[in-house]
Amino acid sequence: MQFRNFKMVGYVVYGRGSFNQLDEIIAPHRKAGAPMVFLLDHYFQGKPLESRIPLRGNDVLLYADVTYEPKTTQVDRIASELKEAYGTVSGIIGIGGGSTMDLAKAVSLMMGNTGSSADYQGWDLVKQPGVYKVGIPTLSGTGAEVSRTTVLTGPTRKLGMNSDFTPFDQIVLDPELTKDAPKNQRFYTGMDCYIHCIESLEGTYLNEFSKSYGEKALQLCREVFLEEPHWTDECDDKLMMASYAGGMSIAYSQVGVAHAVSYGLSYLLGTKHGIGNCIVFDQLEEFYPAGVAEFKRMVAKDGYEIPKGICANLTDEQFDKMIDVSLGMKPLWENALGKNWEAQMTRSRLRALYEKL
Ligand code: NAD
Ligand code: ZN
Structure with a gap:
């Protein structure tokens, strides 16, 4: 197919306090005897949000351990435990950051598919729908709430389950839920959105669809990270919509x-997505000069911490592994550098870039 025909999220609710509507929203999706499964970011264990979850009947509340980013083994374990205990479930509701939302998407898919989630890492390998799934972000920036992928670290690679069955059936965008995010974490995840915008807007795949969303998201990022003297509730409102629009921009x-x-850093060192992107972007003047200069102003404005020297003690073998993982992301390089990207991004140039991080 010449033009991408992409599947979007089914329903969207937006607004402060919209989380309170969850019970009503999911009611029509409850099936007799099959529980709703709430996958709650472990940060919220024992916090007030936990007691607001609309548990009914034999519903299940699971804490998503996101100490590490989601793994195929973690997805498989949760899905097989649910299948064993209940046969099927009415739905999976992920409440948390990008990691928890990705876990919820992947577990939902594995409730309808056999084998391991690792078998479906790639593009359009998922052939059966999963169960009903809802995404409720508590951090803004990844765009995982709107994307058609769920990024998983598997036995041999870090790659998403990209498919038309992956987007959520419903998302609940309640900016109040992001209120207590720690300042640095909020920045790292917010910068994921900023970087999505720059990479999309400066990329060779750009079209008017992506541009329209990317420009809006970028404007919102600038307002909250550069123009506002202090962080306010309105900043949370704006950043949540920036994440949504940034996600829509990269979808196309x-x-x-x-x-x-x-991705190479994350595979080898376990560096998390948001902070990893910041560490790398900080060194990308040669590719995105204006974006990197603006990023540095954002970092300086509120004094965020961007680690340095994380590749200082790596062996040749480790650099090679990161280079392999990174060069495997062909569409990303092609978008960034054009069709002849392989001639431009040689292993030695990439090695030199990793050495700077
Ligand atoms: P995260 O989900 O990994 O969470 C980071 C930390 O913040 C965790 O310790 C978590 O417990 C905590 N946290 C979450 N909400 C909080 C809150 N409101 N207050 C305080 N602490 C809170 O972070 P992220 O940056 O949102 O997500 C990164 C993940 O998203 C990675 O796994 C990445 O691969 C994935 N991702 C997915 C897509 C996609 O399209 N599917 C896109 C980008 C990133
Ligand atoms: Zn990202």
Whole structure:
């Protein structure tokens, strides 16, 4: 097919306090005897949000351990435990950051598919729908709430389950839920959105669809991270919509150099997505000069911490592994550098870039 025909999220509710509507929203999707499963980011264990979850009947509340980013083994374990205990479930509701939302998407898919989630890492390998799934972000920036992928670290690679069955059936965008996010974490995840915008807008895959969303998201990022003197509730409102629009922008284009390089870091060192993107983007003047200069102003404005020297003691073998993982992200490089990207991004150039991080 020449033009991408992409599947979007089914329903969207937006607004402060909209989380309170969850019970009503999911009611029509409850099936007799089959529980709703709430996958709650472990940060919220014992916090007030936990007691607001509309548990009914034999509903299940699971805490998503996101100490590490989601793994195929973690997805498989949760899905097989649910299948064993209940046969099927009415739905999976992920409440948390990008990691928890991705876990919820992947577990939902594995409730309808056999084998391991690792078998479906790639593009359009998922052939059966999963169960009903809802995404409720508590951090803004990844765009995982709107994307058609769920990024998983598997036995041999870090790659998403990209498919038309992956987007959520419903998302609940309640900016109040992001209120207590720690300042640095909020910045790292928010910068994921900023970087999505720059990579999309500066990429060769750009079209008017992506541009329209990317420009709006970028404007909102600038307002909250550069123009506002202090963080306010309105900033949370704006950043949540920036994340949504940034996600929509890359849905019809692709990310670029920062993501391709940070996937290598994450695979080898376990560096998390948001902070990893910041560490890499900080060194990408040669690819995105204006974006990197603006990023540095955002960092300086509120004094965020961007680690340095994380590749200082790596062996040749480790650099090679990161380079392999990174160069495997072909569409990202092609979007960033064009069709002849392989001639431009040689292994030695990439090695030199990793050495700077
Ligand atoms: P995260 O989900 O990994 O969470 C980071 C930390 O913040 C965790 O310790 C979590 O417990 C905590 N946290 C979450 N909400 C909080 C809150 N309101 N207050 C305080 N702490 C809170 O972080 P993220 O940056 O949102 O997500 C990164 C993940 O998203 C990675 O796994 C990445 O691969 C994935 N991702 C997916 C897509 C996609 O399209 N599917 C896109 C980008 C990133
Ligand atoms: Zn990202």
